[in-house]
Amino acid sequence: MTYEHHDYDVLIIGAGGAGLRAAIEVQQRGLRVAVITKSLLGKAHTVMAEGGMAAAMGNVYPEDNWQVHFRDTMRGGKYLNNYRMAELHAKEAPERVQELEQWGALFDRTKDGKISQRDFGGHRYARLAHVGDRTGLELIRTLQQKVVSMGTDVFMEHKVLTLIHDSEGRVAGCVAYQRPTGEFVTFAAKAVVLATGGAGRSWKFTSNSWEGTGDGHAMALWAGAELIDMECIQFHPTGMVWPLSVRGLLVTEGVRGDGGVLRNSEGQRFMFNYVADMFRAETADSEEEADKWYDDHSAGRRPPELLPRDEVARAINTEVKAGRGSPHGGVYLDIGSRRSAEFIRRRLPSMYHQFMELAGVDITKESMEIGPTCHYIMGGVKVDADTAATSVPGLFAAGEVAGGMHGANRLGGNSLSDLIVFGRRAGMGAADFVEGYQGSPRLDEAAVNAAVEESLAPFEREEGENPYDIQRDLQEMMQANVGIIRTRSELEYAISELDSFTERVKNIKVKGGRAYNPGWNLATDLPAMISVSKCVARGAVLREESRGGHTREDFPQASAEFATFNFAHSSPAKRWDGEIVTERSALLEMPGELKALLEEGH
Template identity: 65%
Template sequence: MTEIEKHQYDVVVIGAGGSGLRAAIAAHEAGAKTAIVCKSLLGKAHTVMAEGGIAAAMGNRWPEDNWEVHFRDTMRGGKMLNNWRMAQLHAQEAPERVQELEDWGALFDRTDDGLISQRDFGGHRYARLAHVGDRTGLEMIRTLQQRAVALGIDVFMECTVTDLFKDGSGAISGAFAYWRETGTFLAFEAPSVVLATGGIGKSFKVTSNSWEYTGDGHALALRAGAALINMEFVQFHPTGMVWPPSVKGLLVTESVRGDGGVLKNSDGERFMFNHIPEFFKAETADTIEEADRWYDDKKNNRRPPELLPRDEVARAINAEIKAGRGSPHGGVFLDIASRRTPEFIHKRLPSMYHQFKELADVDITKEPMEIGPTCHYVMGGVEVDPDTELSAVPGLYAVGECSGGMHGSNRLGGNSLSDLIVFGKRAGEAAAERASSLTERSGVPDDVLAEAEAEALAPFDSKGAENAYTIQADLQQTMNDLVGIIRKADELELSLKEIEALKERAAHLHVDGGRAYNPGWHLSIDIHNMLLVSECIAKAALTREESRGGHTRDDFPGPDPEWGAKNLVLTLNDARDGVDLVEKPLPIMPDELKTFFEDK
């Protein structure tokens, strides 16, 4: 065993997006010695991709808005599969968390009265997204990062965690990692670890996610003994760029539609009026004139169909493309140029203007954008206690996209950013409390460190001939073709066979060169996480024989009340070479909360 750099902390937070930073700040303020470990550079988190706003019922534009309405919208958007307690806490605490960001220096757009401005987003009854133009996620990261640095929290940048340690009682005792620049190893001894690693998008061919999103937290949790829930629910954001190929999948914020953009097919038809589900007809405009009046005065509160929840819009776009009414490059058109002035677009959507102008040579103030669905977010994740974000493993917490339950089967736009700060704070406080309550701590034995090191270095010693990049490309194609936006049993069964074959190939990975500056080695570690999480997605998708939210089965086209009362729970099997799945009843909502859904 080589010499391993060792550190001792009370709380180690893995990930430096919105939830990780907020958790670290909360842990530090609770008195815990805290470290942040992030795979990339500090500030380069997927949180910046959430451009449209932070959902919080502050009532700045609609005084009628309150946490009860936000709770109802969130539950309905998730098709009632959400953990009701998480949705309740989220709706109740989001306004205070947004105000906290402003107190820490976030510069939100303002109403004429000087209040934080709030915009419309799909699935939200009222305009409730606090925003900073279309750069809200960036402002959140800037604010939280500045706060964390000012507090003196230790940060380990470009450092990848490969394993979690447990003591003799089965509780977390630390984490194993390596510096990406040099390949040297380090170990963290800590009784509390918070997973804030984001999503799984790099398992799919077309995704808005950046290279870091390889399901690390999901896989670390599984291997440590925690459970994942409802991994079949993968959100395909309706609007990603489709041209040029180099940026296919890059996110086009929902605020384009929230500020008046409309979707059209190749016939010039505003097709969303043909795809309004029964569930939403009572509150959705069913004529163009009515929808346009809503944009102008918003008095009748019957919303344009472009602002349906993301799963509904993505399916509608997919249907238009399959029917041969798509754009020249395989998407549809998103038009705001004919509906808003250039001045309005430059003020409200500056990032989108520059993104299309610089990457696609499209001036969105003069012509429509070509867009299509892109893998964006996973609603499933680590099963956690709703109040503390504690997993089934003592000392292991999960927040943000790598946790499950909050969003049910479909996440409403804007709920991601408020989710990060609400539950990040709760997880950090709980993790710090656990650390302070312990009278004794277990170190990490040298033989355990040696085993973790050997596993990380195995690709260098392998006699195999497999390449991690080839395996990832084949996995992405498999997930794209067989576990995509529309699914059916025979394709899902085939996908599981393909994933098993890829797992066998991954057992024979070989990496050339040294440990310094070796991206092939990095991917050889990440690919095992992607394969494990992809198996969870495909297995859960095959098991759930209904269509709900982000999960659409062509052979089971409608929702089923029986399935609507179940979570699908996945754990690592005894052989540690695959996953087991069981069904578990959904937590029962209290009667006083059920009244929010009566006659509405």
């Protein structure tokens, strides 16, 4: 068969912050670049980021600098990070944020006209550049408008099925289908950048949209790259819990950064009871001390509500289990009694409307009911920090799909800055690769036809399962067994269940035609969801300790032994239904001067 075909130097899969930033970089180098996205341009999950992007610009606290940001990121990640990524991120984020202003971004300002910076969990200083509580929208719109003004080709509503190699094992492009028509399209390219975001759609209570099915994670695995730290999943402490229809919907950490506190059903600010030793020296031990800190960080230590997300999520989980939860199984987040209505509406306008319109709650007067929600995957494709290159020649990855930057737990605000720092670096890495490329990419036709055939199989079956039933069962299974608190028996059950899900996916029956058929679209997303879920469960059962976004009931402490390596997953068969091999992969050795930064007793 022949399909609509396009040739490019660089193909970017994903149009969120990382993908668009990569596209700008490649286009500025004068290369032919295309962006492929499952949705319309400007709808990526990046818009859901609310609070801000972390960059040590020192606009509010001049004593802030990249060294402190680096240290905060490594401590937040419980030292499982790729140190070089954390270093580059801390050094380059300020310049990347300022660059956005040349392209039209308008951040909130300090009194003297600089970019204002907000407090967030785990960051020693107020460091998040922001626009109210819609910073992600500002980022996506700025990059989108820049890309449009440069005339970059964007293929909207195209779902990539799989990457295609050439005979030498280099990545040569991909095969996709157009969602509006269901017609197949092939793309040949000398380099491919994966910027597909996360995989949170495999959990029942999630802040992720339908797009977060781990496509890039899975395609990298199937292409021969390695995935690391897949067991490290961030459950954001504050998702909405009621009404059920919005369960999991994100409530920005900015609420706590701006003075909001957590209380249990007894009215107690319980976070004071959950300060881990690692954070005790820098955390307030009384409400009085904590409350002084908001206005002046030298007048008191940080409130415990602003501990890193993994700490807060676990504490909420424990309170609810102990019977001190709210009526709908969460706890209370209160800003209404602590800040003026005018302040709340100005600083947190989206949150105000979200609760007013969806829950009928006026957050300037009442507390919010919140609980942990699956939000972010720290794990991802193993990359070289400087170039974003994977182990597969010609394949690059940036943003949430890449692993290493955040270690075992990501600090709030470090995601948006990750996108622009490593989006740019992936663009540079891909452009350099293209400039040294010999020959022209040739797609393996048999592989293209096999991918097309496999995707169409659900139409051919006489009988079979509804893909929505499989997705629902998968989400419930992962939520119940690979959730926020894990234990061996449940993880082993999950691993065996995932094998039966694999068989169920092979028996999907899709109704209707190919044009804009969400049932079929879901059927083509499920193989990635299964592959990614398998890696998560395997990493989780092997990591016999608790660290960051991986908590084991049967191994509640962090272990020194597990602090020295990541679990790396690969697929020898390079297939979604093939066996996954998991090996230990040693952490990069950190140079002495960076180690010293971590040991400084700030």
